[in-house]
Amino acid sequence: MIGLSAVLLIAAKTVTLVCGAVLTALTYRAYRRTDSPAMRALFVGIGLVTVGSIFAGSLHQMLDFPVATSITVESTFTAAGFAVLTYSLYTEQPSD
Template sequence: MHPSTVLLVAAKTVTLVCGAVLTTLTYRAYNRTRATAMRALWVGIGLVTAGALLAGSLHQILEFPVATSTAVESVFTAAGFAVLTYSLYTDQPSEE
C-alpha cells in the first residue's frame, strides 16, 4: 500500500472518530437545551462527518474514482459549513 494511501486512511479515520464524538455530544446538548443554534450545530457537524464517511465508502468499498468521492465529500462539507455558519447567527430560543 502506498504511504499516501495509509496517510489518507489514517486522516479519514481520525476525522470520522472525532466527528462522531462531536456529533454525539452536540446532539446530547441539543436534547438538553432544545436550542435552535445547537440543533444547527449538530446537523452541520453531522453533515461534515457523513460526507467523510460517504466519500471513503464510495472510494474504498464501491471503487468510485477519487475525484468522484472527493466531489461528494465536498458537497457534504459545503452544506455542513453552511449550516454551521447559520448556527452562529441563530440566537432565538426554540418555541416549545
C-alpha cells in the same frame, strides 16, 4: 500491497470519524438538554461534515469510485455542513 497514501488516507478518515462522532454526539446531547435551535443546527452541520468525509472515503476505497467523484461528494457534504454551521451562528436563542 497497500500504498503509503492509502494508509494515510485511511488514518485521516479514521481520525475524522472518531472526532466527528464525538463532536456530533456532544452537540446532540447539548441540543437535547437545551432544546436550542442553534445547537440543533450545530449538530446537523458537524454531522454533515463527518458523514460526507466518511462516505466519500468509502466510495473511493471500497467501491472504487474515481478520486474526483469522491472529492466532489465530500466537498458537497462539507459545503452543506458549513452552510448549516454558519446558520447556527445566526439562529435566535430561545428566550427564558
